[in-house]
Amino acid sequence: MSLVELGRYARNEAHIIVGRLAAEGIDxxxxxxxxxxxxxxxxxxxxxxxxxxxxxxxxxxxxxxAA
Structure with a gap:
């Protein structure tokens, strides 16, 4: 496992994105x-x-x- 940067976001937006990804099974x-x-x-x-x-x-x- 190697971590890569998805993007840089405003503080609250970043936590929303993490939750959205978790809902789709992506850590x-x-x-x-x-x-x-x-x-x-x-x-x-x-x-x-x-x-x-x-x-x-x-x-x-x-x-x-677009990645």
Whole structure:
């Protein structure tokens, strides 16, 4: 298993995408969601959604990408 980046999204959108992928049986995680939480700028930092490289095409189709 090798994680690849599906995309970078606003914090709330990233968590919605992870839930949508989970509903379709695709495991996904978010990275950078708590970056800079101490200084209050975490809403400005994109959150990466990561999926297994074998799931990238299917995940991309579900979120409207082209991979």
């Amino acid at each position: 996904a995680i978010t990275l950078d969601g708590n970056a800079s939480i101490a200084d209050g700028s975490y809403f400005l930092i994109p959150v990466r959604v990561m999926v297994d490289d074998d799931d990238l095409s299917a995940a991309s189709r579900l979120v409207g990408g």
